[in-house]
Structures are given as C-alpha cells and as structure tokens.
Amino acid sequence: MGVESTTHPRISRFLLFFLYFLAIFLQAGAYGLTFMLPRLFDSFGANEKIVGWMLLVTTVATIVTVYFSGHLSDLFGRLRTLAGACIAISVSLYLYGSLEVVGIWLVTASLLLGFGWGLTYSLGPIVLTRLVRADERVRFFTLISVFVMMGFGLSPVLASVLEGAGYSVRDAFYVTATLCIISATLFFFLDDPIKTHAINPRPEAPSRITLNALSGVVASRSLLPIVMICIGASVFAGMINFQTVFADARGLDYANFFLTYTITVVIFRLVLARFKGGQNPYRTIALLQYVMGLSIVVFIFSGAIFPLYLMVAFLFGIGYGISYPILVAMAANDAREDLGAQTLQLFALTYFVGIFGFPLIAGWMIVEVGTRPLLIVIAILAMMEATLALRRSMR
Template sequence: MSRPILFTLFYLAVFLQAGAYGLTFMLPRLFDAFGANEKVVGVMLFVTTISTLIAVYYSGHLADRFGRLRTLGGACFAIAVALAFYGMAQGVGVLLISASILLGAGWGLTYALPPVVLTRLISAQDRVRYFAILSVAVMTGFGLSPVLASILEDAGLTIADAFYITAALCALAGLIFFTLTTPIRQLSAAKGPEARSNLSLSAIANIMRSPARLPVIMVCLGASVFAGMNNFQTVFADERGLAYADYFLTYTITVVLFRVALARFKGGRNPYGTIAALQYIMCGSVVLFLFSGANVPLYLLVAFLFGIGYGVSYPILAAMAANDANEDLLPQTLQFFALTYFIGIFGFPLIAGWLIVEAGSATLLIVSAVLAGIEATMAFNRSVGKRPSLADLRQ
C-alpha cells in the first residue's frame, strides 16, 4: 500500500467515526423526546466522562497489548453499539447508561491514539501539518453529523435515525482501521519497535514537570468552552428562534477551510503568540453571542469567529504538546493531552446543564467567555516569556 492511499484511508476512518461526537450535540433534542431536560444530558455526559478518562488512561496499555490499530478498530465498534443504544432508548435507564459508558470508552480511544499513530509515520517537522489534517477529518465528521440530523428531521425522520446511520459509519471505520494494521507497520518512518505507550501516575508527574504542562492545561479550558458553546447549541438556537444547523454548517466549513490552509503553516516563529491571538478571537465570539439575540447574520458571524478561534488554534496547541514533551514520554504526553481534553469536553456539560436550568443560558455563556479569556492569556504569557524550542517549527 502506498503512503498516499494509507493516509487517505486513515483519515477517512477518523472522519467516519468522528460523527459520533457530533451527535452528542443532539442529545438535548433526543432526550426531550422522552421528557428529560439538560440536567439529565449533563449527567449522562458525566458518565461518559468517567468512562472516557478510564479509557484514555488505559489506552496505552491496550495498545501495547493488542496493537494501536486493532485497539482503534475495536473502539469504533464500541461506539457503533453505543449509538444504536441511544437510538433505541425510550427513557433514562440501563440502556442509556450503557450507551454513555460505551461511547466514552470508544471515543476516548479513537481520540487519544490517532496522533500517536501519526508520530510513527511522520517527522517532527511535519507534526503541525499532519495534526491539522487529522483535526480537519475529526472536525468535518462531528461538524456534519448535526447537519445530517437536521436534514433527516426535515425529511420526516427522527434524531434516532441519525444515530443509527452514524453507528453504521463507525462500524465501517473500525473495519478500515483493522485493514491498516500491517501497512502502517510497514511504512512507519520511525524504525525499531514501538515505544511503550502505557500511561502511569509517575509519567503524569513527569509530564506536569515539563513544558508540556501548559498545553495540557490549556486544552482542558478550551474544550470546556467548546462544550459550553456546542453541546447546548440546540438549546441556544431554540430559545432565540434560530436554526442550529446554520451554526454547525458555518462553523464546520470555517474550521475545515482554515485547517486546510494551516496544513502548509508550521506555527510561525512564535506559535504560542499565534494561539493567543486565535483564542482571544474565540473569547470575542462568545461575548458577541451573548448580545447577538435572534440576529441571523450575527449568529453566522459567531460561528465563523468561533471556528477560526477554537478550530485553528487547537491543532497548533496539539503540536506544541508534542514538541514540548520529553521525547521518551511522547506517547504518554499525547494521551494525557487527550485525557485533559475530555475532562473539559464531557465533564463541563455537567456544570453547563446545571447552569442552564438553574441560572439561564446567558450565565453559561459568561462562564465560557471567562474560561476562553483565561486560556488566551495563558498562551499570551508563554509567548512573551520563555519560548519553547522552535527548531522544528521554522517557516
């Protein structure tokens, strides 16, 4: 198998399974069908968080035992079962809890391991480029799945049907990952046996003593902002009489276009300065959303700016985590980066759901804007202080 075909299939599999996360944005709508509110959504996503964190922590152990690609394939099948369970659920019970556990375990593995696989196939100089393409595949998948759900609703079908269709796509992704096991081993740029991937408490302690601790902390804050804006976007849209599909389509197109452009950009001479500028844009988009009301052009502008701010800064931040890591802890650093990301992505909705029910959606947006401002300021302080080595990031 040639390298172009290998990368095409790898990114296709990532794209197909990424739709599963996008459907979590539809959970408020799905749960509303059986009378559950945003608090229940938050609780189920909290269950998903616990499962995700456990899966990410042990992802290296599983990869060492079964192989990274086989672990990815099995994770996709777990996600497929989870989505089918969500579609079948008629109330809060065992089926819904099982779906949340399986989704968390599967998504944790499929998010943590692909960057580790890529580090075996590419050089350090190409990390921003290939991480950007990876993030394009992820973003396209979970950005378009809410649009698919909207199209199905307009056609007279249900949100549950979107879950069934995406389950089938995730199963296909699992098959692709299984077929890539041997080609990836043969075409690996890194020679010799794979480094051990298992994450441990001592490894986490070493990571937190390294420069990589900053992107590890920042990604948790950014993921919380992302969850606050996107997981309850259907709620915001319904309150204001807007179409949530417009937001997701605009956001997705923006992220894809700018991340494709980023594939030729290596971070600049001050990547943390770039990250800071982008994340201040993200903060501004949340503030604008607070005051935009039912204005459709402003709604689309919010999606556009959030797509630039969060969507473009994320792959640069992921590359910084890899470049700031101790080389002997690179797989563990990327897994821990994913771990803190999921704390924000799946953990923050528990707080967000409570805020919406008890204090209103505006309060959630204010909290999200504050978190975005903190993250941007952390990047700014790093950019004007001691800078990381840029040997691998020269333009």
C-alpha cells in the same frame, strides 16, 4: 525490509493516509451527535440536567479509558485497539437511538461512548507520530483535526437534514453507528500497512502511563498546553453541546451554526495546513483564542439576528478551530522525547474532562439560571485560556 515492503504492495503512502483519515472521519461523527442529545432526550421527557449527568458518566469512562489506553494498545496494537473502539461507539449510538427511558441502558450507552472516544481520540494522533517526522507534525495534526472536525460538524447537519426529510433524530444515530462499523473495518485493514510505512521500523514504544511517566509529563513544558486544552474543551463544549438549546431559544436553526462553523474550520485548517504557528506559536494561539472569546461575547448580545449568528460561528471557527492543532503540536514538541505518547494521552484526557465534564455544569446552569450566565462563564474561560498562552509567549 524487503519482506515488509511487499506485504501490501498496492497500498501507497498516499492511499494509506487517505484511508486512515477516512476512518477517522467516519467515526468522528459520533461525537458530533452528542450535540443532539438535548434534542434526543427531550423526545422521552429528559431535560438538560440528564444530558449533563450522562455526559458525566461518559467523562468518567473516558478518563479511565485514556489512562489505560496505552496498556490496551501495548497488548493488542494501536490499530486493532482503534477498531475495537469504533465497534464500542457503534453499539453506544445504536443504544442511544433505540432507548426511550432513562435507565441502566442509557448509562451503558454513555459508558461505551466514553470508552470508544477515549481510545480513538488519544491513539489517533499517536499513530501519526510513527508515520511523520517531527517537523511535519503541525501539518499532519492539522489534517487529522480537519477530518475529525468534519465528522463533528456534519453529523448534526445530517440529523437536521433527516428531520427535514421526515425522519427522526434517532435515525441519525443509526446511520452514524453504521459508519463506525466501516471505520472499524478500515482500522483493522490498515494495521500491517501502517507498520510497513512507519518511519521507524522498530516495534512501537511502550505507551502505557505509569507514575514515573506522569510525573515526567507534569514536570515538562507540555503541562501548560495540557491545562489549556482542558479549558478550551470546556469552552467548546459549552458553545457546541447546547447549541440546539441556544438556537431554539432564539428562534434560529442550529444547522446554520454547525455548517458555518464546520466550513470555516475545514477551509482555514486546509489553507493553513503547513502553517506552524509562526516564530512565536503561543502568541499566535493567544491571538486566535482572544478571537474565540470575542465570538462568545458577540453571541451574548446578538439575540435572534441571523447575520450575527453566522458571524459568531465564523469567528468561533477561526479562534478555536485554528488554535487547536497548533496547541496539539506544542504539547508534542514540548514533551520529553521518551514521553511523547504519554503526553498526548494526558492531553486527550484533560480534553475529555472539559468536553464531557463541563456539560454537567452547563446543563445545570441552563435549567437553574438560564443561558446568558452560562455564556458569560464560557467567555471568561476563553479569555483565561488566551491569557495563559500570551504569558507563555512572553517567556
């Protein structure tokens, strides 16, 4: 212990968390830029269907990567694996920004994005489980989600600012690619300090997903939050990934939605960082997700009314933004003690099925039947997820 504690004497626990969350924030902007893909693809004549297909490619890469993320982290270490993932994301964003035709390099960019995000999203919370006690999980999962959400929400705003300053949406991809390289550097640097500050000094437990581990997770109480997050991710993807399309059709500025949504989520998550969901967390989740569903219903009928547009962003931020970290904590708390890492990886896997898979359906619906039927489907999914949480709360 004496040797370990002096390996990085200048890295305090506070600085460690600050640098780790900063690294999470810098790479999170990459996912936020997927919201700009309809705008980017339109610049070279591709429509929302192509966006959906490229995100499907990303989905396949993500699912395969999440399944093997434990194998990679067992082989290279979690922080080194996170660093490699950020480099892959950076290359992906550079390709997106430089391409002008639909072809093999666009598919390559989508594959790299799925590979990188599959690793960063699944391993990020697992690293935290070594640094915090079980009773601190909601608070720290909330904090990590705050930094992820700031990256998600502010990168489209960055794109809007750059466009307003005379640059193109492509420049936002180049800037974010550079930030991902900085993130990779931070993850490399934090490898030893995180081992030093780990609550349990023993080596990392195996993280790989096996058939026995998979059957154990499916048989546990954590199966419900795993299913719920897939539905919720589909709702999120439907509302967020094509928000530029919704806004343009109504003569609104999409940046106002993203800014309002991001500010709402960040403020409420920080204020409620120590909130553990109350005496009945699933009832809290249900209430918040019914608010999320209400926001979508309002959006269906709000038209081009600017105050209602901001209210939709605010309510969606409260509903989805606050319920999400509580749901992550419930997945971790409902998991078997020996399957915590595998449970969080499967949680991430189903999240990405919704996040990157649902846009294929949404893109087809926008082109073939329009935005209103799509929003109705999204509202129904939101109410379904809320009802699942309500039913669990009554048990």
